[in-house]
Amino acid sequence: MWIDTVTGILHEAAAAAILPRYRALTAGDVTEKTPGEVVTVADREAEELITRGLRTVFDIPVVGEEATAASPGLVTALRDAPAAWLVDPLDGTANFVAGRPEYAVLAALVRHGRTVASWIVQPAEGRTYVAETGSGAWRDGVRMHRAPAPTDPAALRGAAPTKFLDPPGQARVAAAASRFAALDQGAMCAGFDYPRLVAGEQDFVLYQRTLPWDHAPGALLLTEAGGLARRPDGTPYRPTDTKRGLLIAADARCWRTVRAILAPGPISAPPA
Template structure:
């Protein structure tokens, strides 16, 4: 019941606050919340709606991207509270502002520091992805199950995000991808990128900056489909407040993850 109810909340909040503004943002409805970071009225209104309704469903703290931008201490609830909601009201805000359909509305539930449930709603595709710890991953109610990856690394494709790596490291990572298949340049939204791995369209994702509202939903989706999401040292991903650990490698199966780590992180 919880899984369906939260999906309903995201779909309805998107329909009310986000989709009417897609390719229709008025002057003054896009603001800079920090240097290089933008926010829109759609982000803020959708987060208010989602946060209120999630608290009605389960009265625990809501760690929303926009609320944390105003008060960073709110993110500490991920470590200090028995349970907390995570909300990304518009994942891929730059895409949304540019009129690109590559954006999503996301939420997850964290208990004792571990993601136990996740929701990704892609408004333009009208597609919902959900995952529940120990119970599996789904796309529109259809179970997602990843098969064993091919043993030929030169055929593996994926997304490598170098933006937040120091230039020498980013250059080395890109050089290491020559042993793999073609790179996807990325979609600018974790809620679009993670499902590409969970459905087998891509083999891997590699990130440096791992803000919890961006990565908690997709990481659970991939792992519940049979893949692996872990820090570079092999530690399983757990959502933490900004300023915590960085670096994340995601792959379609655990053996492939180990091989990819050896290839991508060689000399890094």
């Protein structure tokens, strides 16, 4: 089955290009891609391997994070092509460089602007998450269902990374922290934040920057497990969106509660 073929491609790329360099990077293996954003030789080599492999499954455009950094126009394939692959070869690169295990290999298949299949591989943890529209969310072959979150905001656990927030936004998050059971920066890796939410380890995450290769895989995993991924204005997440901001939550009630506290304002399309 092609779903399993893609899973194998991601694992093979991780085994060849990523795991051998985990906690074994040299100074020349790491460079600064943009101010504050690092990239490693593992990112680039893994993306090359994954791109070649995916084209043997479906010969369609591959929108990879590193290829798009070099050629920004590649991202238009998500909107213009009938189908395209999305690839983040090493999500959580800063964690990887620091020797922390919270990094992942992400991929998704987008058809007519909507994510229809996705993969999250956590090489250091040995876990694999797969989702397909209408077929559910799976961890290592076991189907996942997200249970409802607590109704009391004081019992909710979540994250709101502030790296890309302006000072007023950072102040709003800091002021709201005491209203929740826990509010931190998250894993600094979408490939860990989404699975943790599905597994019930946290109840929500509020993001500001929403690059498609970071969020398309996890958003499908979450929604197929029964959770919610919506923009702060209430509209559903789509990988073709260029909007900022994304609130992911265990369920619609949790989404409304957290949104009122962390991102107050009018909602054009409130979730049911």
